[in-house]
Amino acid sequence: MRIPSRLLCIALGGALLTQLAACGTLFYPERRGQIDGKLDPVVFALDAVGLLLYIVPGLIALGIDFATGAIYLPGGETYSVAPERLREAVDDRGQVNRQRLRGIIREASGQDLPLDHPQLIEQRGSEAHLSALGLRPSA
Structure with missing residues (x-):
C-alpha cells in the first residue's frame, strides 16, 4: 500500500x-x-x-x-493584600512596623512569615523606583 x-x-x-x-x-x-x-x-x-x-x-x-516556564508544574497558592491594608503597617515617619506587617500577612494568607529572620534581605525603595512603577509616595 x-x-x-x-x-x-x-x-x-x-x-x-x-x-x-x-x-x-x-x-x-x-x-x-x-x-x-x-x-x-x-x-x-x-x-x-x-x-x-x-x-x-x-x-x-x-x-x-x-x-x-510552561514546562513547570503550577505553583502553590498566591495571595494578595490591598495597598490600603498594608498602609496600616507604616507609621508617620514612613517606617514599616514588622509586627503589624506580619499580622496583616498572616490574616490574608494564613502563613506566618519570619520577618525577623537574620537572613532576610530588605530593600529600600526610592521615589524614582516608585514612579517607575507608576506609584506615588504617600506616608
Missing part, C-alpha cells in the same frame, strides 16, 4: 509545526511566565518524544517550554 506523497508531507509538516510550537506552551498557556518549579513529566515526555523523532524541533520545543 503506497501512501500519497502529499498526505505524507501534510502529516510531517503538521508534526513539525506542533513541535515548533512546544507542547507545554500549547497545552498549558496559563503556565507561561513561571520562573522555576517542578518539571511536569507529561510536558517533558512529549518534548522528549519530539526530541527523539526530530532533533532540531525537539530541542526548539524544549527551549521554548523552558524559556516560557
Whole structure:
C-alpha cells in the first residue's frame, strides 16, 4: 500500500509545526511566565518524544517550554493584600512596623512569615523606583 506523497508531507509538516510550537506552551498557556518549579513529566515526555523523532524541533520545543516556564508544574497558592491594608503597617515617619506587617500577612494568607529572620534581605525603595512603577509616595 503506497501512501500519497502529499498526505505524507501534510502529516510531517503538521508534526513539525506542533513541535515548533512546544507542547507545554500549547497545552498549558496559563503556565507561561513561571520562573522555576517542578518539571511536569507529561510536558517533558512529549518534548522528549519530539526530541527523539526530530532533533532540531525537539530541542526548539524544549527551549521554548523552558524559556516560557510552561514546562513547570503550577505553583502553590498566591495571595494578595490591598495597598490600603498594608498602609496600616507604616507609621508617620514612613517606617514599616514588622509586627503589624506580619499580622496583616498572616490574616490574608494564613502563613506566618519570619520577618525577623537574620537572613532576610530588605530593600529600600526610592521615589524614582516608585514612579517607575507608576506609584506615588504617600506616608
